Amino acid sequence: MTFAESEIKELSQLCTEVEVLTEGTLTFILLRGLQFQHKRELIKIDALICPQKHDGYPTRIFLDRKLEIDGTANWKVYQFLGSNWHSWSWNNIPKEQRLIQILADHLSPLMSQV
Amino acid sequence: MKERNSRQSFLGENSEQILEYIKVAVVGLGGGGSHIVQQLAHLGVMNFVLFDGDTFEESNINRLIGSQAGDIKNKTSKTEIARRLVTSINPDVKVTLIPNDWHEGHMELRECDFIFTCVDSYGERNQLERFSRRFLLPMIDIGMDVYKSESGYFISGQVVRTLPNEPCMWCLNVLNEENVSTEAQKYGAAGGKPQVVWSNGLLASAAVGLFVELVTPWNSIEHGTICLEYDGNKNSLTKSNLMSLPKVSQKICDHYSPLDVGDSFFLN
Amino acid sequence: MNTFLKIPTLLLETVKIDLSRPHPFAYERVGFLLCKQAVTSNSLGIFAYNYISIPDEEYVEDSTVGAMIGSKAMLRALGLAFNEGKRDVSIFHIHEHFGTGMPWFSRVDLKESIKFVPDFFNTAPNVPHGILVANEEHLAGQIWLSKEGAPQTINTITSVGIPYIISKQYEGA
Numbered sequence: 001m002t003f004a005e006s007e008i009k010e011l012s013q014l015c016t017e018v019e020v021l022t023e024g025t026l027t028f029i030l031l032r033g034l035q036f037q038h039k040r041e042l043i044k045i046d047a048l049i050c051p052q053k054h055d056g057y058p059t060r061i062f063l064d065r066k067l068e069i070d071g072t073a074n075w076k077v078y079q080f081l082g083s084n085w086h087s088w089s090w091n092n093i094p095k096e097q098r099l100i101q102i103l104a105d106h107l108s109p110l111m112s113q114v
Numbered sequence: 115m116k117e118r119n120s121r122q123s124f125l126g127e128n129s130e131q132i133l134e135y136i137k138v139a140v141v142g143l144g145g146g147g148s149h150i151v152q153q154l155a156h157l158g159v160m161n162f163v164l165f166d167g168d169t170f171e172e173s174n175i176n177r178l179i180g181s182q183a184g185d186i187k188n189k190t191s192k193t194e195i196a197r198r199l200v201t202s203i204n205p206d207v208k209v210t211l212i213p214n215d216w217h218e219g220h221m222e223l224r225e226c227d228f229i230f231t232c233v234d235s236y237g238e239r240n241q242l243e244r245f246s247r248r249f250l251l252p253m254i255d256i257g258m259d260v261y262k263s264e265s266g267y268f269i270s271g272q273v274v275r276t277l278p279n280e281p282c283m284w285c286l287n288v289l290n291e292e293n294v295s296t297e298a299q300k301y302g303a304a305g306g307k308p309q310v311v312w313s314n315g316l317l318a319s320a321a322v323g324l325f326v327e328l329v330t331p332w333n334s335i336e337h338g339t340i341c342l343e344y345d346g347n348k349n350s351l352t353k354s355n356l357m358s359l360p361k362v363s364q365k366i367c368d369h370y371s372p373l374d375v376g377d378s379f380f381l382n
Numbered sequence: 383m384n385t386f387l388k389i390p391t392l393l394l395e396t397v398k399i400d401l402s403r404p405h406p407f408a409y410e411r412v413g414f415l416l417c418k419q420a421v422t423s424n425s426l427g428i429f430a431y432n433y434i435s436i437p438d439e440e441y442v443e444d445s446t447v448g449a450m451i452g453s454k455a456m457l458r459a460l461g462l463a464f465n466e467g468k469r470d471v472s473i474f475h476i477h478e479h480f481g482t483g484m485p486w487f488s489r490v491d492l493k494e495s496i497k498f499v500p501d502f503f504n505t506a507p508n509v510p511h512g513i514l515v516a517n518e519e520h521l522a523g524q525i526w527l528s529k530e531g532a533p534q535t536i537n538t539i540t541s542v543g544i545p546y547i548i549s550k551q552y553e554g555a
Contacts, residue, residue, distance in 0.1 A: 021378060024244060024370045055237060056295030077217045079241050081378035082224075082248055082420060084217050135550060225386075225422035227540065227548070249420065250388040250429055250542045277543055279390045328546050338544050372390065375429035376418025381470055381508055 001027040001052065003099065010100045015047075023081055026050060029099060038067055038110050048085055049103055051095050059095045061106040062087045069109060119158050129330040130158060136329060137161040139223055139251075141216045141242060142232035143192040144168070145177035145309045146256045148199070149318030150230050152179050155200040155207060157326065162200060162209045163226055165216040166192040177311040216242070224249050224377075228329070230321060231255040234307060236293045243276060243283050247370045250278050254324055255288075256317040258344070260308035269310070269346025271317045272354070275324045277338035281362045284369040286341045286354070313346050320344075320351055337365070385525050385536045387474075387514075389415070389430035391543025398516065400435045401478040408441045410448040410477055414459045417472040419509055428472055428510065428525070428536075434462060447490055449477065456498065463506035473502045474523065476514040484549065485517040487524070495524070495533070503529035512536070520549035 003020065008029075012018045016033035029049040035042055046064040054060050062085035066075045074089040093105040115123055119130050126132075138159050140147045143166035151164065170178065170185040170192055178192070180199030193211040200207050212219030216238075223229070229251045231242045239255055246253040258271030276282050283289040320342055327333040339362065341354040356362060393415075401411045416432040436455045444450040465471045475495065479485045487495070495513045502511035503526070512525040512533065523536035541547040 022371070023374050023378075024247070053291070053295075055298035057298075077215065079217060079220060079245050082376065083379055084220060132548060135548060221421070221423040224420055224427060225425055249427070250390065250540075252542060252546065279392050279543065328544070329548075331545070335544050372393070373431050375431045376427070377420035380419045380421070381468075 003029070007099045010098070011049075011103070014100075014103075021081055026054065026080070027052065028080065031103075036107055036111055043067075047103075048080065049099060049106075051099060051102060053095075057091050057093075059093045059102050059106070060087055061103065067110055073109075116158075122157070125326065125330040125332045129332070132329055133158040134160045136227045137163065137225065138325075139163040139165065139226040139229040140196075140232065141165040141223075141229065141238075142234070143178075143196045144174065144232065144234075145311065145314040146258070146318050146321075147230065147232035148177075148179035148181075148192075148196060149315050150232065150256075150321060151196045152199055152203070153318065153322040154325075155203040157322070158204075160204070160207050162196075162207060163212065163219070163222050164193050164196050164209060165212045165214070165219055165223075166196070167214045167218075168192050170195060177309050177314055179311075179315075220245070226251060228325065229253045230325070232257075232318075236289055236297050239283060240289050240294055243289070244370075246276070247278050247282070248375055250375060252277050252328060252338075254321045255283065256314075256321050258309065258313045258317055258346075260310070260346075269313050269344075271313055271344035271346070273317050273320045273324065273342040273344070273351075275321075275328070275338070275340050278370075279367070279372050280337070280339040280365050281367045282339070282369050285359070285361055285367050286339070286356045288341065288356075313344065316351065317344060339365070383527070383534075384425040385428065385510075385534070386425055386538040386540065387417070387428040387430065387521075387523060387525075387536050388540045388542055389521075391541045391545065391547075393430060393433060394516070394521075394541050394543075397433050397476060398478065400433070401476070401516070405438060405441060405449070407443050408449040412436060412449050412451060412475060412477040414462065415474040415476050415514065416462055417474055418470070419472055425537075426510065426525075426527075428474070428512075430474070433476075434458065447494065448488075456501070460502065460505045463502050463509075463511070465506070469506040470509060471506060472509045473506070473511050474514050475499070475512075476516065479515055479517045481517045482519045483517070484520050484551070485515045485522050487513065487515055487522070491515065492524075499526050499533070500529045502526075514539070520547065522549065522551060 015031040019030045021028045031047045034047045035044050048062040050060040066086045078085050169189045172186045180195045191213045193213040197209050255274045343354045344351050414434040415430045417428045417430045420427045440455040442450040442452045463471045463473045510525050510527050514523040521539040524533040526533050535551050539549040
């Protein structure tokens, strides 16, 4: 799986480092030091974008830790690339869009927390 | 050779040392894992890393080896039951207990030499196999199912041994997109599935046999990866037809790369 | 620090086939294993994933040692440790001795390795490097955790596959 340089460049403006990693049949885009607003706080977190089908989700993102989400979030822990990553139930974000849009759509429930 | 191992000297000259040295992880200490732990202790395995986040409940007593009536009232953890079981067989064993989800103890799991996975989820099997490939761990998985059809109840199960650089559970179709995705869409614990002691025992015994034939030289092995299927109605445990799949018989795995080993974030 | 190394048996077989090939003038062959790393709860783990053979023409004729490789081979090893800037690959020099039981390095092996292993840290300074020796039955190794540090014996080396072999170094070995 390859990605346009423009898409990687877009992502790199949101974090300190972007790296494409693979594990088996899965490709991830690692975002180191991704920053966004969560519960009125600017947080810095490592994230993985999984832009292909995983566990029945067309796309997914995984974070290096759980974050508080009001309501039922169903956080689950996964092991990828030798580390634990956390994701919550937020489905139906299609892969047929730019990576930055995939990221934004997945982060929207976190960023809307007050 | 110690007297306690004298009846298994046919396993090989160094088998005693191998079994004493090897560090074995058992993830899931329920109906299947408890049998495995018991047998490994009898065999002479001395180093255990045991994972289970659950507490014993009354519905477990029909199959959890080592459990006692008092465990119901005491709400004993499954890790504690397993520890009690192995130390009663051999007080000298070293046991590390992770009374938690295995992810909490993944640093301990990395250090093991072998992993038995006795979990009730395709998703967890998938993750554990991915982990075992990354940290070069031979893995043996067991699972059983009871399902109902119009003509009655059917018991089935499988024992799968997979090795790094050999076919995986995806190659064998034990894991596939359908079963992993379908399960993932059902939120919450799987729990409450029918389970019985004799099927678990048979599968666990086969699993331990596959372990011993790999780590000791007593038997000549053709395939590292092997899948055995259990038919509880026909009372048979046979090599799966999936072993004849071209990629499986040629020992090719195209789901995992041999280059993906170690901790990707070691330098961080 | 406790250390262990794991190598897939299929990879080890590839290594042994290569090392057993005769060379026009060198008494023995050498190669490089590429490895990744992981810290565990109590140890440092090394995981071998690839092997680099040295072509015949990259050996240097030297009758005082079993095998001497030239600068081209060494540069290639250093390039592999550099890994396109990631500098995350551990290099283990490997060769073979005849015999069974637990192998160990000759005095010449140990003397020479002190000269070249620290150079691997020039391109990959933050990962360990080392040397391995194999025979028909087992493997033994030494690991450098830093450029300046003294090498230490790898406690256990496991060949994972068929056959599955654990080579354990005991205290004082």
